[in-house]
Amino acid sequence: MIDSNEKLAQDLAILQEMASQMEEYLMSETLFWSMQYSNMPKLTLGGYWLRQHRLTALHPLLTGEQRAELTRAIKTFETAVSDWVVRTEQRAHAELEMRIRQWSEYLRDVAGDGSAATANYGARVEVRAIMAALVSQLQQPPYKLDQSLLKTILQQDKALRARWQNGPFVWPEEWQPAYPEPEFWWLYGRPH
Numbered sequence: 001m002i003d004s005n006e007k008l009a010q011d012l013a014i015l016q017e018m019a020s021q022m023e024e025y026l027m028s029e030t031l032f033w034s035m036q037y038s039n040m041p042k043l044t045l046g047g048y049w050l051r052q053h054r055l056t057a058l059h060p061l062l063t064g065e066q067r068a069e070l071t072r073a074i075k076t077f078e079t080a081v082s083d084w085v086v087r088t089e090q091r092a093h094a095e096l097e098m099r100i101r102q103w104s105e106y107l108r109d110v111a112g113d114g115s116a117a118t119a120n121y122g123a124r125v126e127v128r129a130i131m132a133a134l135v136s137q138l139q140q141p142p143y144k145l146d147q148s149l150l151k152t153i154l155q156q157d158k159a160l161r162a163r164w165q166n167g168p169f170v171w172p173e174e175w176q177p178a179y180p181e182p183e184f185w186w187l188y189g190r191p192h
Helices: 004-027 045-057 064-082 085-112 114-118 126-138 147-162 173-178
Strands: 164-169 188-191
Touching (some): 045 064, 045 173, 085 114, 114 188
16 A cells, blocks of 8 residues: 555645646646556646645645656646636636535445445545545635535535545644544545
8 A cells, every 4th residue: 555655746746747737738628637657647737726725734744856746737837827717716716616516426336236336435535535625725815716616515525415425634643733524524534
């Protein structure tokens, strides 16, 4: 199993690659952009912002060189999106809508066959974390979050809470500072 420091190093490499391809991604019509390295996930704004949030929050766990690489990657990203504000907002909303559908399908699986669906909750909850990253960024100027999407997420959270069992943090313990329990309650336990 990969340890949390290795995962953070992988996240940083992915973030750097995503940042370097962001302008080309925004100019395309593709929501899930295939990056040149096959071992990397598809590029999306949510995937980028998820990693930026985690790496920024956990910067004390990074080496000095890794922190410098993170700063450069964020600067590359900000330069890429600066001329594409409207396009970035549109793409982020399109992804958020798709992630809401993905999460809704998962929640239906939990309601139908809880044990099978909750067995891999730690991996599946990444969709909800990406949704949180998208919402967080879309609430920051110059972007404006579509409130109907936030309402849908709150309804999903209400349904999840009805089946919720508090428990340990589902991701590596070292990541907890990036995901405080009150805001990210859905990372502290699992549905039953």
